[in-house]
Amino acid sequence: MTIERFRYDDDIVRKFVWATVIWGLVGMLVGVLIAFQLAFWKANLGIPYLTFGRLRPLHTNAVIFAFAGNSFFAGMYYASQRLLKARMYSDKLSRIHFWGWQLIIVAAAITLPLGITTSKEYAELEWPIDLAITAVWVVMAINYFGTIFKRRERHLYVAIWFFIASIVTVAVLHIFNSLELPISMTKSYSVYAGVQDALVQWWYGHNAVAFFLTTPFLGLMYYFMPKAANGPIYSYRLSIIHFWSLIFLYIWAGPHHLLFTSLPDWAQTMGMLFSLMLIAPSWGGMINGLLTLRGAWDKLREDPILKFMVVAITFYGMSTFEGPMLSIKSLNKLSHYTDWTISHVHGGALGWNGFLTYGMIYWLIPRLYGRELYSKKLATAHFWMGLLGILIYMLAMYIAGVTQGLMWLDFDSDGYLKYPNFVETVKAIVPLYWIRMFGGLLYLGGALVMLYNVVKTIAGVTVPEDTEAEAAPYERKPLVGSFHYRLEAAPVTLTVLATIAILIGGLAETIPMMAIEANVPSISSVKPYTPLELAGRDIYIREGCNNCHSQMIRPLRAEVERYGEYSKSGEFVYDHPFLWGSKRTGPDLHRIGGKYPNLWHLRHMEDPRAIVEDSIMPAYAWLLENKMNLNDVQAKVKAMKHLGVPYDRDTVTNAKTLAEAQAEAIADDLAASGIDGMQDKEITALIAYLQRLGTDIKK
Amino acid sequence: MGILWMLVPLALALSGIAVVAYVWAWRNRQFDDMETPAYRVLFEDGAATRRGPRANGEAVRGKEETP
Numbered sequence: 001m002t003i004e005r006f007r008y009d010d011d012i013v014r015k016f017v018w019a020t021v022i023w024g025l026v027g028m029l030v031g032v033l034i035a036f037q038l039a040f041w042k043a044n045l046g047i048p049y050l051t052f053g054r055l056r057p058l059h060t061n062a063v064i065f066a067f068a069g070n071s072f073f074a075g076m077y078y079a080s081q082r083l084l085k086a087r088m089y090s091d092k093l094s095r096i097h098f099w100g101w102q103l104i105i106v107a108a109a110i111t112l113p114l115g116i117t118t119s120k121e122y123a124e125l126e127w128p129i130d131l132a133i134t135a136v137w138v139v140m141a142i143n144y145f146g147t148i149f150k151r152r153e154r155h156l157y158v159a160i161w162f163f164i165a166s167i168v169t170v171a172v173l174h175i176f177n178s179l180e181l182p183i184s185m186t187k188s189y190s191v192y193a194g195v196q197d198a199l200v201q202w203w204y205g206h207n208a209v210a211f212f213l214t215t216p217f218l219g220l221m222y223y224f225m226p227k228a229a230n231g232p233i234y235s236y237r238l239s240i241i242h243f244w245s246l247i248f249l250y251i252w253a254g255p256h257h258l259l260f261t262s263l264p265d266w267a268q269t270m271g272m273l274f275s276l277m278l279i280a281p282s283w284g285g286m287i288n289g290l291l292t293l294r295g296a297w298d299k300l301r302e303d304p305i306l307k308f309m310v311v312a313i314t315f316y317g318m319s320t321f322e323g324p325m326l327s328i329k330s331l332n333k334l335s336h337y338t339d340w341t342i343s344h345v346h347g348g349a350l351g352w353n354g355f356l357t358y359g360m361i362y363w364l365i366p367r368l369y370g371r372e373l374y375s376k377k378l379a380t381a382h383f384w385m386g387l388l389g390i391l392i393y394m395l396a397m398y399i400a401g402v403t404q405g406l407m408w409l410d411f412d413s414d415g416y417l418k419y420p421n422f423v424e425t426v427k428a429i430v431p432l433y434w435i436r437m438f439g440g441l442l443y444l445g446g447a448l449v450m451l452y453n454v455v456k457t458i459a460g461v462t463v464p465e466d467t468e469a470e471a472a473p474y475e476r477k478p479l480v481g482s483f484h485y486r487l488e489a490a491p492v493t494l495t496v497l498a499t500i501a502i503l504i505g506g507l508a509e510t511i512p513m514m515a516i517e518a519n520v521p522s523i524s525s526v527k528p529y530t531p532l533e534l535a536g537r538d539i540y541i542r543e544g545c546n547n548c549h550s551q552m553i554r555p556l557r558a559e560v561e562r563y564g565e566y567s568k569s570g571e572f573v574y575d576h577p578f579l580w581g582s583k584r585t586g587p588d589l590h591r592i593g594g595k596y597p598n599l600w601h602l603r604h605m606e607d608p609r610a611i612v613e614d615s616i617m618p619a620y621a622w623l624l625e626n627k628m629n630l631n632d633v634q635a636k637v638k639a640m641k642h643l644g645v646p647y648d649r650d651t652v653t654n655a656k657t658l659a660e661a662q663a664e665a666i667a668d669d670l671a672a673s674g675i676d677g678m679q680d681k682e683i684t685a686l687i688a689y690l691q692r693l694g695t696d697i698k699k
Numbered sequence: 700m701g702i703l704w705m706l707v708p709l710a711l712a713l714s715g716i717a718v719v720a721y722v723w724a725w726r727n728r729q730f731d732d733m734e735t736p737a738y739r740v741l742f743e744d745g746a747a748t749r750r751g752p753r754a755n756g757e758a759v760r761g762k763e764e765t766p
Contacts, residue, residue, distance in 0.1 A: 008744070082744060156729060157736050223740065232737035240730065469744035 004152065004473055007466035008081040012094045014368050014463075016074030017361055019102060021451060023070060024357070026109075027062030028444045034059055035440050037618070038585065039433035044618035049113040051618045052585075053544025057124040058112040063349060064122060064212060066105045071357040072216035073101070073140075076163050078364060079223035080144070083160055085153040085471035089146025093139050100136035104129060115542035116186045119577055120201050122208050123177050127188045130178040137174070141167050145495070152471040158239040162219030165247050168499050169211040177204035181639050183632060187538070189639055194572025195263055198580055199255065206254040213348065214316075215247065217356050221289050221313065224360050228305045234291035238284055245281040249274055256327035259336060260554035261580060262569035268329070275327035282320030289313040304379035308359030311387060315351025319344065334409065337550055337584040339429070340401025343394045350390045350443055358382065358450060365454055370464040374456035382446040382453070389443030396436040400429040409558045417561050422587040423614045430616065523570035525699040528645045529692060531633045532659040536689030538636070539628075539682055540579070543620065550581035551590040551693065564591030564694070571697055574645045586617055593695035598666055599673040601687045623683040630659050662688055 037043040037052045044051045077094065081087060088094050107129050111117070117124040125133070144167060148160070177200055180188035190197050226233050233239055255263060255271025290313050293299070293306070300306050322344050326335050335341060366373050373379060407425040410418040419425050529537060540546070553559050555566040567590050572578055596604075600611065605623050608615040634655040641647045651658060660679075666687055667679035678684050 083740065153739075155732065155736055155739075157740060226737070226740055230741065232741065236737040237733045240733075467744055 002473065003470050005468065005470050006087055007468050009077070009088050009091055009094060010368055010464075010466045012088065012091075012098060013074050013078045013364065015098050016070050016077060017364060017368065019070040019098070020067060020074055020357060020361065021447075021454065023062060023066035023105060024354075025444070025447055025451065027059060027067045028440070028447060030055055030059040030062060032437060032440045032444055035433065035437040038616060039430060039437055041616045041618060046619060046621065048115070048543075048622050051543065051620075053547045053618075054113050054115055054117075056544060056547045057117060057121075058109060060122055061108050061112065061124065062105070064208070065108070068213055068217075068349070068353045068357070069101065071353070071360070072166070072212075072220070073097070074364070075220040075224065075360055076144075076216065079159055079220070080147060080163060082469075083153065083157045083223070084147055084151035085469065086147055086151045089143050089150060093143035093146075097136060097140045097143060100132065100139065104132050104136065107132070111186070115544070117541060117544065118178075118180065118188065118190065119541045119544070119546050119579060120177065120190065120197075121205050121582060123174075123201070123204060126186055127178070127180050127182050128185060130174070130180075133174060134171070137167070137171055141171065152474050154474050157222070158233075158236065158243060159219040159222040161243050162215045162222065164495055165243070166211050166216040166219070168495055169207065169215075169247070169251075172499070172503070173204045173207050173211065177201060181643060183635050183639050187632075189636075189643060190577035191643060192576070192578075193643070193645075194575045194578050195261075195569040197576065197578040198258055198261065198572075199263060199267065201578070202257040203251075203254040206257060207251060209345075209348070210250040210253075213353055214250070217316075217353055218242075218246075218285060220356060220360060221285075221309070221316075224356075224363060225289050225292050225309050225313070228303070228309055228359065228363050229293050229296055229299070231292060231294075231296060234288050234294065238288045242281050242285040242288060246278075246285065249278050249281060253278060253327070256332070257582065258580075259327070259329050259332040260556065261552050262567050262572070264569075272327050272329060275324045279321060279324050283317060286313055286317035286320070289316070304376060304383050305359050305362045307380070307383045308355045308362065311383075312352050312355035312359060315347055315355065315390075319348040319352060322347065333554075333556060334405040335401060336554075337582070338401035338405045338408075339397040339432075340405065341583065343397035343401060346390070346397065347394055350386070350393065354443070355386065358386070358447075361450070361454070365457055368464075369458045369461050371457060371461050374453050378449055378453045382449045385442050385446035385449065389439045389441070389446060391439070392442065393436050393439030396432045396439060400432040400436070403432075404429050408562070409556070411558070417558065420562070422562075423612050426585070426616060427614050522573065523568065523697060526571055526573065526696040528574045528640065528647055530658060530662055530688070531630075531637050531651065531655040532662040532685050532688045533692045534636050534640065534689075535628060535630060535633050535659060536685035536687070537579075539623070539686045540689060541577075545589075546579045546581045548581075548583065548585035548617070550584050550588045552580040553588055553590050559588070563588045565697065567694070568697065571694065574640070576640060576643055576645070586615075589690070589693055591694040593691050593693040594698075597673075598669050598687050598691065599675065601690055602670060602675060602678070602683055605683055605686065623686060624678070624681055626682040627680050628663070628682045628685050630656050633659050659685075 033043070033050075034052050034055050037055075048054070077088065104125075108125055111126060111129065112124060116126050118126060123130075144163070148156070148164075179191045181191060182188045192200050222233060222239055252274035253271055255267045256275045257271075259268050259272065261268075290310065293310065300310060326332055326340070326344060362373060362379050404425045407419045407428060412418045551567070553563045553566045560566055571590075572580075602624070604611045605620045607619050607621070608617040609619075634652065637647055637652050637655040641652060663679050663684045666684045667677075670676075670678045670684075
């Protein structure tokens with residue numbers, strides 16, 4: 001048997017590690033800024049590009065796709081080459097992947113503050129960037145599967161499966177959730193509407209958590225945890241059970257983001273049940289990771305890397321317990337729309353993703369640069385700062401969530417809402433927003449300590465040559481009868497199996513919804529938006545209003561009392577995209593239409609505190625100055641008609657004239673109250689939209 | 700919803716391949732050995748040229764526990 005000598009591509013790992021470090025700092029910095037904005041509204045600075053509504057998506061995209069994404073790729077490139085005993089299939093593809101991904105992140109960092117957004121959570125990027133993501137992802141997949149094909153190790157270690165499942169599933173999720181009809185280079189409408197859009201979105205959204213933040217990191221855990229502990233994984237058999245059960249169950253859980261919404265009950269219940277079942281594989285994985293340290297727990301005292309990893313896995317366990325609990329309808333009633341959810345995701349993101357990443361980086365840096373870490377003490381300090389930061393953050397948000405949730409639901413002895421003014425429930429938790437910001441700062445500080453430590457470690461170092469390795473080639477059967485040969489190749493099998501598992505789950509959810517019309521009962525009085533309202537709706541999307549305001553009144557007594565009639569799925573059939581929201585930093589807006597006069601809205605947008613003294617909403621004074629752009633309103637109406645919204649020919653051809661006429665009417669009303677010259681301002685379109693919301697059902 | 704016409708055939712085709720592939724997966728014997736893969740991960744490449752920590756072949760913990 002011949003032994004082949006080859007080298008791994010270590011340079012690409014170094015690149016991704018640095019990208020992780022740098023984007024992590026950027027994403028967390030934006031996080032701290034928006035935390036500050038919630039505590040102190042003036043931190044919105046009165047600049048359109050820096051308001052909470054526009055920066056929040058930047059924060060989530062940066063930490064998910066830039067920080068966690070680059071971390072996943074760094075670990076994947078390092079571990080896979082070694083597990084497969086092969087250099088990556090193509091150095092060029094690796095670099096296209098790297099630079100392409102960084103460019104996408106830069107594009108996100110530019111477009112999101114500009115208000116170029118689809119409004120769908122974690123899928124806010126507009127269609128040209130969506131296409132770029134797809135292209136880069138395909139490049140990565142080719143490179144990855146190419147490496148698997150030229151591997152020298154026949155057996156595929158469990159980490160490889162987790163990476164394969166992530167690559168395949170994210171591709172499917174991204175493509176199907178991003179199907180949208182472009183209006184211009186910077187604007188598109190989701191092809192789905194209302195409840196169906198919501199289902200596809202949360203099928204994506206939940207599985208983004210599953211296949212971007214969980215399975216890739218489990219792959220990393222199964223490689224780096226044994227490496228750091230210098231002992232084998234507790235049970236290899238359990239890891240295989242963990243993998244298959246996890247990917248099969250995860251894909252069904254999406255509807256737990258839509259409990260008590262107008263999603264049909266059967267889908268909600270299914271999401272709840274599968275979420276509960278997820279505890280089993282998740283905890284199997286957690287136990288497998290933690291018990292890898294069996295007999296070596298003493299090392300935890302000394303080794304900051306193990307500290308990071310063990311706490312990361314513990315947070316994985318806690319998040320995957322809390323998640324299913326929050327998916328139970330009776331608890332979700334309290335937690336949904338509150339900061340409890342924010343607490344939950346940060347346990348996962350800061351604890352699981354962040355700490356596993358840091359553990360991995362501290363382990364990788366000495367190996368990638370051939371030099372011991374500059375300071376173990378500083379790494380330990382980073383650990384404690386991070387842990388304290390997470391705990392302060394989570395505790396504050398947990399208390400804020402429960403407090404506000406209880407206040408929303410509370411009735412007095414006469415049967416009236418105890419806190420009828422929404423702002424009272426905000427005022428109660430603002431101190432906790434300050435504490436949360438402090439927790440976030442501490443965590444960010446820890447990350448800065450790591451930056452210093454890493455920079456000191458590699459200062460003046462000569463970057464070592466790529467690691468050399470030896471292995472016997474993997475002798476395959478000759479290529480005759482190539483169909484059979486291809487089928488026999490394990491990677492293909494695994495890819496297909498993983499794809500099947502996720503597709504069965506995904507389809508079981510989406511097909512009935514799209515096929516059975518009865519699931520979306522039509523309401524005859526619900527009509528499409530007028531052209532002006534459509535333009536206003538796009539301003540609502542641009543400003544990211546949906547990041548703080550829901551448009552989904554749950555069928556609970558407290559909500560009906562507070563906001564009005566609960567929301568019906570038939571009311572959203574023309575909503576491309578849906579704007580239900582997932583967090584109520586401010587009140588629900590679904591029945592805002594007709595509740596207040598036009599002037600109220602104008603004053604409120606200009607200066608929220610002129611209307612609600614303790615409001616923490618940023619002022620949107622520029623809406624009173626910006627000229628509204630009606631040049632593309634016809635294209636918008638046309639696109640909507642193309643997507644099945646029943647506009648008549650007259651509305652399409654005269655879209656602009658109709659919009660101007662409606663704007664004139666609103667401006668006249670405002671003029672009667674002493675505000676002149678609003679007929680061509682953006683505020684008028686927004687008012688038109690807000691005044692329309694939730695009113696059709698009353699006709 | 701036009702998407703249905705894309706999703707359903709896609710799913711059917713994939714499930715068909717899956718059944719075939721599953722049979723071949725067992726033939727490939729990926730799941731036969733449940734012990735050694737866990738240890739194989741721990742061996743470092745290029746030990747001779749490596750200057751980083753644990754380059755000197757520190758004993759793999761737990762190895763002696765395997766039957």
